[in-house]
Amino acid sequence: MSSDSEWDRSACSDSKLPSSVRSTLLELFGQIEREFENLYIENLELRREIDTLNERLAAEGQAIDGAELSKGQLKTKASHSTSQLSQKLKTTYKASTSKIVSSFKTTTSRAACQLVKEYIGHRDGIWDVSVAKTQPVVLGTASADHTALLWSIETGKCLVKYAGHVGSVNSIKFHPSEQLALTASGDQTAHIWRYAVQLPTPQPVADTSQISGEDEVECSDKDEPDLDGDVSSDCPTIRVPLTSLKSHQGVVIASDWLVGGKQAVTASWDRTANLYDVETSELVHSLTGHDQELTHCCTHPTQRLVVTSSRDTTFRLWDFRDPSIHSVNVFQGHTDTVTSAVFTVGDNVVSGSDDRTVKVWDLKNMRSPIATIRTDSAINRINVCVGQKIIALPHDNRQVRLFDMSGVRLARLPRSSRQGHRRMVCCSAWSEDHPVCNLFTCGFDRQAIGWNINIPALLQEK
Structure with a gap:
């Protein structure tokens, strides 16, 4: 029945x-x-x-090898x-x-994924990747080698090197309207620094075969002088920030600009997130409540909302829309470290975790997720394509997978001995309007990769 x-x-x-x-x-x-x-x-x-x-x-009961059974x-x-x-x-x-x-x-419609450009020059693993929101559009990478680099997306040439931190650079985010970058570091500070870049003329042929033609070979120390030489030979270096944000007592693992760019938020291993006034560098709010180290923070693109992630298996939503008060909501949807939680343009939050799941939440009803994606590897810093609502999942197992907001798998980015990441993939970032590369990933193999993701029309209609 x-x-x-x-x-x-x-x-x-x-x-x-x-x-x-x-x-x-x-x-x-x-x-x-x-x-x-x-x-x-x-x-x-x-x-x-x-x-x-x-x-x-x-x-029969016959004998086998001369013996009666x-x-x-x-x-x-x-x-x-x-x-x-x-x-x-x-x-x-x-x-x-x-x-x-x-x-x-x-029979599932898939996205067509093509590796376009590799950005090589860091001397250690790359923790974070971000794309500028203003012209000229450049790529930013944050590395454990204590530097942040800005790249020409089209040519793969390093444009600016920031060397103002004395610890690992764990995150990089671009100001919404000015040529300013915000970096978070293991030296317990976050820096705001100004850059001015002139994009080089694109080469007639984008040659990525020489870079990706290597078989799977572990990076060795003997490779470092050549990589460093390529970056530093004609790349301007910035060593002093405009502003240093210094209120944390532990590693600053992530940072982001609030809408409008007048305030910034930082997340630290000291179990707090701090909200700063950018112009004065003053601490506006210290956001306490997480039981363990924070792993990530993200701001809403149009509202004064902040979401923080933590090793305590929760993420928290902080509301600063009313200047007189700030409210907080705690969400317990994972069983292991929440590695990142990000907003979409609508009323959704997407969270990823070391428990190998990604969950999509509705801000209007956060009691349970509206979709759960289960994978075979821990998930690092996710990013959502705003226009087409596609989630890019970077994994510990070197894979990058694409899912839609309902949890349907769309594609896995190609990876072999000749292309793709060779170690853990740490972060993903979309650049929807770029004509050549619209998705970037970075990892412990010291490289960032630009991809061209072509979404079939059927998927865009869903």
Whole structure:
């Protein structure tokens, strides 16, 4: 009865689907029926083989290798043969069901992903990647080598090197309207610094084959002088910030600008987040409440909202829209460290965790997620494509996967010995309007990569 009612509900919902989707579903169910019919036939044949073998062994009782088999030995032999055939049946069933699952996967519309440019020059792993919001549009990377670099997206040339920190640079974010960068560091400070860049003329041929042509080789110390020389030879270096934000008692792991760019927020391993006035460098609010180190902070693109993530398995939403008060909401949706939580333009927050899940939340009802994405590896700093609502997931296992907001997997970025990341991928960042690269990733292999992601029209309509 319950099965019939489920099919009834399915039929009702099916009637609301477009004809193309209904036809695809019917074809899939037809494939499933055919697969199970084949399984049934194979099962019958295997059963006949088992019965025939048992009858032959019991009737003949013949000697093997010159020795007479006892009744007990015959039973053991038959049991062993039956076990082998049962294993064959299980293997056949598993292979057949895998075909069914594969048929579902192959019918899912995918994004076309192409590696366009690699940005190489850091002497240590890259923690963060970001794209400028103002012209000229440049790429920023923050590295454990104590520097932040700005790059020409088209040519891969380093434009500016910031060397004002004395610790790992853990995050970089660009001002919404000025040529200012905000960096957070292991030296317990966040710096605001001004840059002025002139983009080089793009080369006629973008040659990425020489960079990505290496097989999977671990970076060694002997490579460092060459990499450093390439970056520093003609790259201007900034060593002194405009402003230094200094109220934390531990590593500053992340930072971001509030809407309008007059205030900035920082997140620290001292278990607090701080809100600063950019012009005066004064501490406006100290946001306390997390039980363990913070891992990330993010601001809403149009509202005075901040979300902070922590190793305490929670993320917190801070509301500064009313200047007289600031409220906080705590969300407990993960079972391990929340590595990042980010806003979308609408009313959603997307959180990623070391528990290998990503969850999509509705700000109007945050009691439970509206979608959960389960993966096979811990997830680092995620980013959401605003226009097409696509989530880019960087993983510990060197993979980068794309999902839509409902949790449907769209693509996995290509990775091989000749292209893609060779170590943990730390961060992703979209640049939707760029004609060449619209997604960037970075990782412990000391490189950032620019990708061209082409989303099929069917996905854009969802």
